[in-house]
Amino acid sequence: MTKTNAIKNVVIAGGGTAGWMAAAALAKLIGKNIHVTLVESDDIGTVGVGEATIPPIRTFHKLLGINEQAFMKATQASFKLGISFENWGDENTRYIHSFGVTGKECWAGEFHHFWLQGKTLGINNPFGDYCYELQAAKAGKFAFNQQNPINYAYHMDATRYAQFLREFSEPLGVKRVEGKIQKVVKNAKTGHIESLLLNSGEQINGDFFIDCTGFRGLLIEQALHTGYEDWSHLLPCNSAIAVQTKSTSDTVLPLTRSIAHKSGWQWRIPLQNRVGNGLVYCSQYMDDEQAKALLLNNIEGEALTEPRVIKFKTGRRLKGWNKNCLALGLASGFVEPLESTSIHLIMSGIIRFMRLFPFNGITNHAIDEYNKQLKSEIENIRDFIVLHYKVTNRDDSEFWLHCSAMEVPKTLKHEIDLFKQTGRVFLDDGDIFRVDSWVQVMLGQGIGPEQHHLIASMMNNEELTRFLHGIKQQIEQRVSQLPPHHEFLKQYCPA
Ligand code: FAD
Numbered sequence: 001m002t003k004t005n006a007i008k009n010v011v012i013a014g015g016g017t018a019g020w021m022a023a024a025a026l027a028k029l030i031g032k033n034i035h036v037t038l039v040e041s042d043d044i045g046t047v048g049v050g051e052a053t054i055p056p057i058r059t060f061h062k063l064l065g066i067n068e069q070a071f072m073k074a075t076q077a078s079f080k081l082g083i084s085f086e087n088w089g090d091e092n093t094r095y096i097h098s099f100g101v102t103g104k105e106c107w108a109g110e111f112h113h114f115w116l117q118g119k120t121l122g123i124n125n126p127f128g129d130y131c132y133e134l135q136a137a138k139a140g141k142f143a144f145n146q147q148n149p150i151n152y153a154y155h156m157d158a159t160r161y162a163q164f165l166r167e168f169s170e171p172l173g174v175k176r177v178e179g180k181i182q183k184v185v186k187n188a189k190t191g192h193i194e195s196l197l198l199n200s201g202e203q204i205n206g207d208f209f210i211d212c213t214g215f216r217g218l219l220i221e222q223a224l225h226t227g228y229e230d231w232s233h234l235l236p237c238n239s240a241i242a243v244q245t246k247s248t249s250d251t252v253l254p255l256t257r258s259i260a261h262k263s264g265w266q267w268r269i270p271l272q273n274r275v276g277n278g279l280v281y282c283s284q285y286m287d288d289e290q291a292k293a294l295l296l297n298n299i300e301g302e303a304l305t306e307p308r309v310i311k312f313k314t315g316r317r318l319k320g321w322n323k324n325c326l327a328l329g330l331a332s333g334f335v336e337p338l339e340s341t342s343i344h345l346i347m348s349g350i351i352r353f354m355r356l357f358p359f360n361g362i363t364n365h366a367i368d369e370y371n372k373q374l375k376s377e378i379e380n381i382r383d384f385i386v387l388h389y390k391v392t393n394r395d396d397s398e399f400w401l402h403c404s405a406m407e408v409p410k411t412l413k414h415e416i417d418l419f420k421q422t423g424r425v426f427l428d429d430g431d432i433f434r435v436d437s438w439v440q441v442m443l444g445q446g447i448g449p450e451q452h453h454l455i456a457s458m459m460n461n462e463e464l465t466r467f468l469h470g471i472k473q474q475i476e477q478r479v480s481q482l483p484p485h486h487e488f489l490k491q492y493c494p495a
Contacts, residue, residue: 007207007324007358008034013181013196013219014212015040017050017158018329018346020165021060022210025350027172028064030357036173039196039204041180046162047214047310047330049242051269051276052080052256052340053153055099056432060347066168072493074164075156076272079254079485081137083339087260088445090393095444096255097339099151100133102436103471109453112439116423116449117456118468127443130471132478137255141482142489148478153340155256155269155276177204181213184223192324193219208358211327215334220317220327227318228333234386234408235314236399237264237336241291242278242308245301254485258338259298262397264291266298267337272489274304280336285399312336316382320374321367326353333378338388341381344432348377373430380431383412384438391416391445416447423449 010026012019015038023038061071071077082098089095103111115127128134133151136142144150170176179198187194195205211219220226232238247270257268264281279295286294292307316333320326327333328349335341352373356366390408394400408416418424419442425435459467482488 005207006360007362009206010034010036010208010210011196011204011206012036012038012210012212014038014214014329014331015162015166015176016046016212016214016329017162017343018214018331019210019212020162020169021343021346022212022328022350023169023174024064024165024172025060025354027169027174029354031172033359035175036169037175037177037204037206038169039177039179039181039198042178043180046159048159048308049240049276049278049310050158050337050343051271052083052155052267052337054340054344054432055151055153056344057153057347060351063351064168069493071164072154072156072272075154075160076274077154077156077493078252078271078489079142080153080155080256081133081142081150081254083256083258084137085258085260085388085441085444087394088258088265088388088392090446091396093444093446095440096128096134096137097437097440097444098128098131098134098137099153100131100436101151102127102131102134102440106455109455110425110435110439112443113423113453114456114459114464114467116452117454118464121461121465123465123468125468125472127440130468130475132475135475135479136482137253139479139482140251140253140485141479142254142485143482145478145482152254155271157271157273177202181218184219186223190323191224193223207324208362209325211325211331212329214330215312217317217327217331219325220319220322220331224322224325226322226327228313229315229318230313231315231335231382232313234382234406235336235389236282236284236402237280238312238314239283239288239291240278240280240310240312240336241288241295242276242310243295243299243306244304245275245277245299246304247273247275248301250486251484252486252489256340260394261294261298262286263399265338266295272493275299275301280338282399285397316375316378319367319371320349321353321370324362326370332374335378335382335385338385339381339433341385341432345378345381348432349374376428376430377432379409379411380428380433383409383415384431384433384441386412387416387438387441388445391442391447393446416442419449420447421450423452 183197263285269276389403
């Protein structure tokens with residue numbers, strides 16, 4: 001068993017979202033026992049995208065004691081209730097994957113079985129009519145209500161978020177060093193990292209290093225040669241182009257838009273003060289100039305920034321924790337931002353690492369446990385993202401023909417076939433997406449299950465009709481009482 005000395009000095013390389021989230025969490029939650037130093041380079045800067053989140057970010061903020069209003073004001077955040085997927089299953093179709101629970105839960109069969117049974121009786125209301133968050137998102141409404149809790153996340157300005165977390169972390173003792181890392185110095189015998197040598201000649205020593213240097217993976221890959229599993233055969237998009245625009249109206253909707261195009265998809269993320277836009281595409285089917293023209297033709301409002309191309313390779317670092325180095329954020333791997341999962345992976349990586357923190361020395365078992373859990377988590381996310389591409393009726397381009405024909409992981413194929421044949425969904429415990437999410441996406445992308453659970457027929461026709469109408473009516477009434485999202489935002493985060 002490998003075991004090193006006690007870990008006292010943690011050095012974080014990189015100050016983007018990953019670096020500052022790690023610094024904030026370590027300093028706040030275990031800072032009494034360790035020293036944290038963060039090195040970042042103003043010259044290199046950050047990737048500058050990553051604006052849509054999923055609900056567990058609220059748990060992270062709660063854990064850190066972050067005040068929601070202060071965070072939202074600082075990052076110009078808006079509330080997010082889900083994602084509107086447009087033109088995915090087919091051209092001119094739309095569905096919303098929301099953060100809410102659809103209908104009511106039942107011991108044996110989830111709500112969609114009752115909905116499917118209702119369809120056999122001619123009750124053809126869309127599945128989304130039975131979800132509070134989804135209907136609120138559609139109506140552009142939002143408010144807190146103790147009796148009717150609402151499940152939400154945020155859209156936020158990534159650059160301001162890193163700044164906000166820096167201001168949070170430095171008073172807790174995090175030492176920030178500005179400078180460019182020129183060399184990663186390793187111990188010749190153990191291969192562990194000993195220090196980072198900066199351009200200035202300064203040497204930053206540490207017992208443990210967290211690589212948050214983005215796609216370049218300066219420590220985890222360039223120094224430790226950890227290896228990368230490429231998933232381009234499952235997720236062929238390898239480029240993005242991003243541009244910010246002025247909001248065209250005061251009406252900030254509480255949802256992200258994901259609009260499929262012939263060779264990729266476009267995001268639209270509304271913040272309080274501006275809108276983040278981008279196009280994710282596959283360079284095999286569309287070059288950068290075509291992508292730029294397509295994006296600029298499809299944005300609303302005046303561009304505030306020059307369009308910026310970002311290249312990536314979808315996949316995962318073979319080990320998120322290797323020797324005395326943990327990789328977080330883009331350094332640890334990348335699955336395209338279709339379901340806003342990257343910031344979530346940073347958060348879950350930090351929490352997992354803190355639970356295994358090697359106060360008394362690094363052990364192989366701790367490393368293996370971390371890597372096992374990370375692999376399972378990111379593979380579940382990968383499957384869920386691939387689902388959106390695989391299950392489509394689009395045949396209007398080479399790109400979509402490729403996606404619908406491609407071979408997918410056995411795990412995903414099983415989920416799709418199981419749902420098609422039986423209407424059932426069973427997930428791993430560690431899956432961050434719930435059955436509800438899978439059902440919304442599979443129905444939304446056009447799968448009509450051949451069967452459903454006949455628990456739903458335990459109700460007679462009249463009871464089932466009353467049950468379904470009751471839920472729908474209750475949701476309509478609750479949504480009608482909500483104020484418009486932009487009005488709530490003005491009152492909650494006054495300028
Ligand atoms: P970066 O932001 O690239 O930060 C790297 C840091 O390392 C910088 O501070 C840099 O200065 C420093 N650095 C690098 N090299 C050196 C050096 N030699 N010396 C010193 N410092 C150095 N995630 C979501 O959850 N939701 C989204 O909606 C979303 N959208 C995305 C859209 C696109 C197109 C892309 C590419 C990603 C998106 N992501 C999204 C992912 C998200 O942007 C990242 O997970 C997040 O920003 C974390 O980035 P990072 O901190 O790992 O890397």
